[in-house]
């Protein structure tokens with residue numbers, strides 16, 4: 001398994017964004033207010049990251065400006081932010097920069113300038129490929145904007161990421177899978193899945209209170225992300241994140257009003273995918289009363305699942321008690337070896 005690139009995020013919540021999508025409360029999501037970000041706070045963030053034991057040039061560290069609409073910032077602000085990162089790129093401490101932006105903020109923007117300043121990846125908040133869902137979510141852009149920006153960004157040689165949100169107003173399991181199919185056809189380099197949650201102070205909270213919006217349950221959110229993730233990865237598109245990051249302010253009392261929130265959401269999905277993969281290795285129901293599982297070390301947590309839910313599910317399917325899960329790196333990845341006891 002290759003190690004993931006190390007991404008050091010710098011959040012610029014809502015900056016450059018003239019909209020307020022119905023679910024958005026960037027400051028709550030990122031624990032940071034936009035005004036705080038300047039050259040010296042960026043330097044502090046990067047210096048701190050460099051001192052971390054997880055930091056290593058071999059992990060191809062990247063600086064990421066997230067949470068705002070980077071390509072809609074003023075040129076002076078763009079230069080200020082990129083200028084703060086420049087010295088770190090020159091010294092080889094960071095390899096490149098990634099930014100997030102809106103699909104309607106790419107055409108007619110100075111992409112040459114961005115490309116020449118060390119930005120290699122642009123993540124687009126596409127959220128859905130259904131115009132009805134985008135409109136109801138007050139996104140302020142269309143599917144066509146996403147299609148055009150992906151094409152343009154690729155022309156300029158950027159790596160392109162697409163962020164998607166299952167569970168937006170008007171979305172269903174079926175329309176979301178259509179979104180995923182359309183995204184596969186766009187061939188982005190990566191996708192992130194952020195199931196919609198209801199955050200205090202947003203329009204969505206009001207709609208939820210008025211029963212005009214029904215969020216996904218946790219189970220529905222996990223299932224839809226599981227299916228999307230498998231479909232995307234089977235089509236060669238890596239899913240690099242599933243579920244929102246925990247942040248201090250988001251976790252304060254009552255900030256998350258409803259929706260499929262779980263502090264280990266991505267792990268729940270990955271573990272569910274793994275459970276499905278190993279199904280064919282398990283004995284038929286009734287074949288044994290007890291069994292021991294041998295598993296490659298990196299996959300032991302996925303087999304066990306969150307709070308051993310994976311083991312409980314294996315026991316339910318097979319009717320056999322799992323007495324032990326032990327390391328065996330001779331077992332191929334994606335499989336388990338079963339010792340009947």
Ligand code: SF4
Nearest residue numbers: 014017019020021024
């Ligand atoms: S585009 Fe992004 S930052 Fe702007 S309102 Fe929507 S979610 Fe928030």
